[in-house]
Amino acid sequence: MHRLVWFAAQAARSIGASPVVQVVAVSTIAVALMVLGAVGVGLVNLDGLIDRWRADADLVVFLRPNTPDSELPTLAARIEALDGVAATRALDRDAALADLRAAFPDDAPLLDGLDRTLLPAVIEVRLAERDRETRDAARQRVAEALRAMAAFSAVDAVDDGEDLIARLQDLRTGARAGGAVLAALAVLAVIFIISNTIRLTLYARRDELEIMQLVGASDFFVRAPCYIEGAFQGAAGALLATGGLWLMIRALPQEGLLPVPLGAEAGLRFLPVEAVVLGTLGAALVGVLASHLATGRFIRRDDER
Amino acid sequence: MIRLFHVTKRYGRDEPALSDVSLRLDKGEFAFVTGPSGAGKSTLLKLLFAAERPTDGRILVAGHDLSRLRASSVPILRRNVGVVFQDFRLLPRRSVFDNVAFALEVLGQPRSRIRPRVEQVLRQVGLGHKMDALPLRLSGGEQQRVAIARALVGEPAVVLADEPTGNLDAALSRDIMDLFTDAHIRGTTVLVATHDVQLMRAVGKRIIRLERGRVVEDHG
Numbered sequence: 001m002h003r004l005v006w007f008a009a010q011a012a013r014s015i016g017a018s019p020v021v022q023v024v025a026v027s028t029i030a031v032a033l034m035v036l037g038a039v040g041v042g043l044v045n046l047d048g049l050i051d052r053w054r055a056d057a058d059l060v061v062f063l064r065p066n067t068p069d070s071e072l073p074t075l076a077a078r079i080e081a082l083d084g085v086a087a088t089r090a091l092d093r094d095a096a097l098a099d100l101r102a103a104f105p106d107d108a109p110l111l112d113g114l115d116r117t118l119l120p121a122v123i124e125v126r127l128a129e130r131d132r133e134t135r136d137a138a139r140q141r142v143a144e145a146l147r148a149m150a151a152f153s154a155v156d157a158v159d160d161g162e163d164l165i166a167r168l169q170d171l172r173t174g175a176r177a178g179g180a181v182l183a184a185l186a187v188l189a190v191i192f193i194i195s196n197t198i199r200l201t202l203y204a205r206r207d208e209l210e211i212m213q214l215v216g217a218s219d220f221f222v223r224a225p226c227y228i229e230g231a232f233q234g235a236a237g238a239l240l241a242t243g244g245l246w247l248m249i250r251a252l253p254q255e256g257l258l259p260v261p262l263g264a265e266a267g268l269r270f271l272p273v274e275a276v277v278l279g280t281l282g283a284a285l286v287g288v289l290a291s292h293l294a295t296g297r298f299i300r301r302d303d304e305r
Numbered sequence: 306m307i308r309l310f311h312v313t314k315r316y317g318r319d320e321p322a323l324s325d326v327s328l329r330l331d332k333g334e335f336a337f338v339t340g341p342s343g344a345g346k347s348t349l350l351k352l353l354f355a356a357e358r359p360t361d362g363r364i365l366v367a368g369h370d371l372s373r374l375r376a377s378s379v380p381i382l383r384r385n386v387g388v389v390f391q392d393f394r395l396l397p398r399r400s401v402f403d404n405v406a407f408a409l410e411v412l413g414q415p416r417s418r419i420r421p422r423v424e425q426v427l428r429q430v431g432l433g434h435k436m437d438a439l440p441l442r443l444s445g446g447e448q449q450r451v452a453i454a455r456a457l458v459g460e461p462a463v464v465l466a467d468e469p470t471g472n473l474d475a476a477l478s479r480d481i482m483d484l485f486t487d488a489h490i491r492g493t494t495v496l497v498a499t500h501d502v503q504l505m506r507a508v509g510k511r512i513i514r515l516e517r518g519r520v521v522e523d524h525g
Binding site: 002003006039205208210211212213214215216217219304 | 355377379382383384385387394396407408410411412413415418455459
């Protein structure tokens with residue numbers, strides 16, 4: 001225990017001896033990690049969006065263009081009788097156009113000239129299953145049943161939201177790949193910054209280190225305070241990045257950031273606590289690795305002298 | 306305690322700094338190594354605390370074969386070898402006490418054991434009253450005493466000193482040599498590199514004379 005206290009005291013002494021260098025290093029690390037964190041926030045929200053869409057989306061049944069409006073109630077009743085369907089809402093062509101106008105009130109002049117026959121009549125299907133975990137499977141089952149009806153009824157197509165989900169998943173895959181590249185760059189940047197800061201520290205403490213080696217201190221004793229210093233810089237940079245990112249996200253207008261029709265909850269989600277903890281520990285670990293590289297070079301050079 | 310078998314040390318393509326040197330210092334022996342500048346005194350000492358590796362030959366120090374010593378084992382050797390330099394090599398921003406205690410701290414010894422031991426050694430070298438002083442506030446002789454205290458505090462089997470009195474006047478040099486003699490009396494093997502003939506005569510111990518990297522005289 002007294003060794004750990006001694007290592008920590010040496011690291012604190014070293015950090016205190018060069019406050020400006022430390023502040024610059026931690027701030028630069030924070031900027032690099034903040035960029036990475038921003039990608040993480042984007043991914044978290046994209047994940048949330050996909051999950052919420054999967055869980056909340058209902059089904060829309062498009063009817064054939066020649067279907068008379070009088071058939072809608074009968075068809076709606078048949079669909080409502082399907083297992084897993086809670087309710088239906090039939091919209092004839094006029095109602096569908098009115099819905100479109102309501103969804104895009106700013107573009108009303110553009111929609112004024114639309115022919116009522118342009119839009120098909122639809123039946124919106126609300127699922128009985130409300131549990132988010134099992135709703136996705138329930139939607140698939142009902143969609144299958146509706147598609148089976150297409151052969152002998154006025155059902156033309158069934159929109160179960162999978163196209164949109166597939167596009168969002170493609171976007172997520174791309175964002176994850178980009179995030180991985182960015183993470184690798186951030187790790188390299190952190191290693192570069194910390195190892196150079198540690199080398200500066202070692203250079204400033206070279207007399208002390210020479211004496212340490214002269215009196216028989218093991219390499220670990222020379223390195224351990226640097227490991228703590230590197231871990232401190234990494235963790236401090238990560239925490240500063242987290243705080244900065246949180247403030248930036250809070251400063252953004254929370255209303256209307258995500259398209260509400262996609263089922264998004266109001267406002268952006270921040271990184272989960274586990275991600276922040278793991279990220280901070282990871283940055284500390286990268287700091288230790290960078291310190292190891294820096295001290296390794298220094299110790300080898302010292303031996304060669 | 307110290308054995309050299311046909312040791313040669315060469316830097317690049319220059320003339321060897323040491324050439325075919327064979328020596329033996331028994332446990333508890335006190336010896337001087339002397340010779341003109343460039344004779345190889347400092348190189349010999351550097352080889353003995355593994356700051357350099359021999360180009361050829363074999364060196365044994367306190368049970369360690371330095372020719373085969375791995376880099377990771379060098380610290381273990383150095384815990385048995387105290388080293389004193391002409392330029393003291395003290396940490397200017399640390400007190401006398403901390404300079405000496407540092408040698409035990411980096412070996413992982415607990416504070417409760419360090420304090421009494423450091424106080425004891427500083428009293429031995431006559432600096433019991435200046436433990437809190439900074440090195441730059443001390444005279445050259447006192448700074449060298451701190452360096453000797455640091456070398457002795459770990460109770461090494463061997464003490465090596467490279468021109469420890471080079472910056473001191475005759476009276477202070479004699480005082481410093483008395484400290485090495487005290488360590489020798491307590492059983493430590495002492496090897497001092499110096500070109501101060503009067504000092505060597507006054508102490509009256511074995512003298513090994515080097516010239517151009519070779520042992521040309523060994524008596525006492």
